[in-house]
Amino acid sequence: MSNENNQIPNSAQSAEVQNAVASALQAEKKKKKKKKWIILGVVAVVIILIAALSSGGKDDGGKKVESLDSGNAVTDSAKADDTTAAAPSKVEAGNVVTTDKLKISYISCNADYKKYEEYSAPEKGNKVVRAEFKFENVSDSDISLSGFECYADDKKCEAFYGADDNASSTLESVSPGRTLTAVEYFEVPEGAKNIELEYEDDLWGNEKTIFVIK
Numbered sequence: 001m002s003n004e005n006n007q008i009p010n011s012a013q014s015a016e017v018q019n020a021v022a023s024a025l026q027a028e029k030k031k032k033k034k035k036k037w038i039i040l041g042v043v044a045v046v047i048i049l050i051a052a053l054s055s056g057g058k059d060d061g062g063k064k065v066e067s068l069d070s071g072n073a074v075t076d077s078a079k080a081d082d083t084t085a086a087a088p089s090k091v092e093a094g095n096v097v098t099t100d101k102l103k104i105s106y107i108s109c110n111a112d113y114k115k116y117e118e119y120s121a122p123e124k125g126n127k128v129v130r131a132e133f134k135f136e137n138v139s140d141s142d143i144s145l146s147g148f149e150c151y152a153d154d155k156k157c158e159a160f161y162g163a164d165d166n167a168s169s170t171l172e173s174v175s176p177g178r179t180l181t182a183v184e185y186f187e188v189p190e191g192a193k194n195i196e197l198e199y200e201d202d203l204w205g206n207e208k209t210i211f212v213i214k
Contacts, residue, residue, distance in 0.1 A: 002103075005164070014211060018120040022181075024208055031158040039066070040115060049067050060067070063097060063098065063099050063201070063207075063209070064097075064098045065091055065095050065097050065098075066094065066095060066096045066098065067094060067095055068094050068095060068097070068106075068107070069094065073155075085165070085192070088211065090196070090210045090211075090212050091106055091209060091210065091211050092106070092108050092121065092126055092159045092212050092213065093107070093108055093109045093131075093211075093212070093213075094106065096109075097209050098111060098138070099201055100138075100139070101138065102133070102136065102137065102138065102139075102143065102201070103135070103136040103138050104135055104136075104199070104209070105133060105134040105135075106131070106132070106133055106211055107132040107134060108132045109129070109130065109131040109132070109211075109212075109213045110129065110130040111129050111195060111213050111214040112127055112128075112129070113127075113128040113130040113163070113185065114128070115131060115163065115164055116128065116160075116162045116163050116164060117151050117162065117164065119162075120161075120162025121162070122160060122162075123187070124188050125190055126188060126189055126190060127188060127189075127190045128160045128162075128163070128186070128187055128188075129150070129185070129188055129195055129213050129214070130140060130163070130183065130185050130186075131148075131184045131197055131211060131213055132181070132182070132183045133181070133182045133183075133184070133211075134179055134180070134181050134182075135160055135174055135179060135180045135182065136174075136177075136178075136179045136183075137161065137175060137176050137178055137179075137213070138177075139175060139176060140176050141176060142174065142175055142176070143173065143174050143191055144171075144172075145171060145172055145173070145174060145182075146171070146174050146199060146200040146201075147171050147182070148184050148197045148198065148199055148211075149196050149197065149198045149199075150186035150188065150195070150196070150198075151196050151198065152186075152188035152189055152192035152194070152195045152196070153189075153192050153193055153194055154194075155189075157186045157187060157188045158186065158187055159184075159185060159186055159187075160185040160186055160187040162185075163183075163185050184197065192214070193212075194211055194214060195212075195213040195214040196210050196213060197210070197213065198202070198210055198211075199213040
């Protein structure tokens with residue numbers, strides 16, 4: 001009887017110890033989880049602050065579009081009470097787009113270009129469009145230019161390489177104060193009603209300018 005009576009308290013003590021250990025582990029898990037959420041919150045705040053500082057560090061106040069002939073601004077979508085101008089939606093030939101780094105002159109466009117050899121003609125049902133630009137680096141460091149993308153009635157089109165007056169293309173680097181002329185060719189459907197070129201204004205692709213061909 002004495003042995004049985006001794007086993008009962010021992011079992012109770014063992015259960016109490018197990019419960020205490022389980023409670024301690026649970027409390028430790030809660031502390032770790034709470035600490036994890038605090039760290040994530042701090043990281044999120046730091047990221048938001050960095051993004052805010054980056055967006056507020058621009059000196060240009062956005063894009064500006066001017067006429068090549070008069071030099072007067074013809075499009076400015078900035079709000080009067082906003083320090084950052086919204087990107088111009090669409091730019092016609094004969095205008096200049098100026099950002100904090102580049103001055104892009106949209107010199108001319110041809111929605112039905114035909115000066116190519118017969119062997120390099122576009123596929124049946126397609127035609128070639130041509131657009132000429134001049135890029136001027138107005139910053140104090142080298143700039144790597146982006147490439148154009150063409151859309152005909154919102155459908156992406158391929159570049160055309162059979163022209164006989166092909167000038168220097170984009171995807172090149174321009175030194176501060178220097179200029180580069182680029183002539184772009186694309187193959188589009190003959191019946192396309194709207195033909196536009198998209199150009200990325202920065203390496204992150206966050207801002208684009210749309211140049212209208214047709």
